[in-house]
Amino acid sequence: TQLLEQSPQFLSIQEGENLTVYCNSSSVFSSLQWYRQEPGEGPVLLVTVVTGGEVKKLKRLTFQFGDARKDSSLHITAAQTGDTGLYLCAGTFMEYGNKLVFGAGTILRVKS
Amino acid sequence: DTGVSQDPRHKITKRGQNVTFRCDPISEHNRLYWYRQTLGQGPEFLTYFQNEAQLEKSRLLSDRFSAERPKGSFSTLEIQRTEQGDSAMYLCASSREPNEQFFGPGTRLTVL
Numbered sequence: 001t002q003l004l005e006q007s008p009q010f011l012s013i014q015e016g017e018n019l020t021v022y023c024n025s026s027s028v029f030s031s032l033q034w035y036r037q038e039p040g041e042g043p044v045l046l047v048t049v050v051t052g053g054e055v056k057k058l059k060r061l062t063f064q065f066g067d068a069r070k071d072s073s074l075h076i077t078a079a080q081t082g083d084t085g086l087y088l089c090a091g092t093f094m095e096y097g098n099k100l101v102f103g104a105g106t107i108l109r110v111k112s
Numbered sequence: 113d114t115g116v117s118q119d120p121r122h123k124i125t126k127r128g129q130n131v132t133f134r135c136d137p138i139s140e141h142n143r144l145y146w147y148r149q150t151l152g153q154g155p156e157f158l159t160y161f162q163n164e165a166q167l168e169k170s171r172l173l174s175d176r177f178s179a180e181r182p183k184g185s186f187s188t189l190e191i192q193r194t195e196q197g198d199s200a201m202y203l204c205a206s207s208r209e210p211n212e213q214f215f216g217p218g219t220r221l222t223v224l
Contacts, residue, residue, distance in 0.1 A: 004154075031211040042116075042203050042215035043155070050211065088154050097168055098210040099145065102154030 003027060004103035006089050012109045016078055021106040023072045023089030032072050033100065034063055035088040043088055046074075079110045114138060116216035118204050124222045125194055132190045133219045137206030144187050145213060146179055147203040148172065155203050161187060194223045 005024045013019055023032070031050045035043035047056050049065040049072065056063045062075040076083055089103040117136045125131050137144050142163050147155035158177070160168040163184040173179075176194075181187040191198055201220050205213040 033212070035215075040218075040220065042118075042205075042218045045212065045214060048212050090154070092210050098143070098160050099157035099168065099170075100147075100155070100205075100210075100213055102156070104152065104154050 002103070003093075003101050004089055004091065006087075006103035006106050008106060009104070010107045010109075012111065013079055015081055015110055015112050018075065018077050019079060019108070020073050020075045021087055021108070023074075023103055025070050025091065025093075027070070027093050027095065029065075029069045029072075029091040030094055032065060032069075032089065032091040034072070034074050035090060037086040037088060037105070043090075076108075079108075081110050081112050084108055084110050116204055116206050116214055118202075118216040118219050120219060121217060122220045122222075124224065126224050127196060128193055130190065130192045131194060131221065132188055133202055133204075133221075135187045135189070135204030135206075135216060137185070137187070137204070138214060139185075141206035141208050141214075142184065143207045143210065143213075144181055145205040145207075146187070146189050147205065147215075149201040149203055149218070150199075158189075191221075194221075196223050199223045 034046045037043040052067045052069045054065040060077045086105045088105045090100045119134045144161045146158040149155040161181040176192045179189045201218045203218045205215045207213045
C-alpha cells in the first residue's frame with residue numbers, strides 16, 4: 001500500500017469552476033509540501049505546511065493541513081487554463097529521514 | 113536565474129551503455145537529493161548528500177548506480193550498463209533544510 005494517497009487521480013473541469021484535491025497518509029507528517037509539475041519539467045514548490053490545522057493561501061489556491069497532520073487539501077477557486085498540470089503532495093516523516101515521499105499526483109485539466 | 117540546473121535535459125542511449133548526469137544545486141544549499149520519476153508516478157527517492165557526504169541511499173539504487181558530490185557543490189549520477197527499465201526522468205533537488213526541496217528541470221533518459 002502507498003504511504004500517501006492522492007485523490008482524485010484525474011480531474012477535468014471548465015474554466016471558472018472551483019476544485020479540491022486531497023492527500024492522505026497512514027503516518028503523521030513532519031512536514032507536507034504541495035508541488036505543481038508540467039510535462040517534461042521538474043516539480044515546482046507551491047507551499048510547505050508543518051503545523052496541524054494550518055491554512056495557507058497563495059492567490060487563488062488555499063492549502064489546509066489536518067489537525068492530526070495526516071491529511072491535507074488544496075482548493076483552487078475560479079480555475080484558469082494556466083492551472084492545468086500535475087499536482088503532487090509530498091512529505092517528510094520522522095521514520096523516513098530526510099527524503100520526500102510523494103503521492104502519485106492529481107492530473108488537473110482546465111478547459112476554456 | 114539561480115535555481116537548480118541539470119545537464120543534459122535529454123539522453124538517449126543504447127542498452128548496456130554508461131550514462132552520467134550532472135546537477136548544480138542552488139549555491140547556498142548544502143543538501144542535495146536525487147529522485148527518479150516514471151510515467152504516472154510521483155518522484156521516488158534515490159539518494160541524499162549533505163555537503164560531500166552521501167548519507168542515505170534507497171534500495172532502488174542498485175550497484176549499477178553511483179552518485180558523487182566531490183566538493184559539496186555539484187553532483188553526478190552515473191548509471192552503468194543501462195537497462196530499458198532505467199528509462200525515466202531523473203530529478204535533482206537541493207535544500208537548506210529537508211522541508212523545502214527545490215527541484216531542477218530533470219534529465220529524461222531513454223534506453224533503447
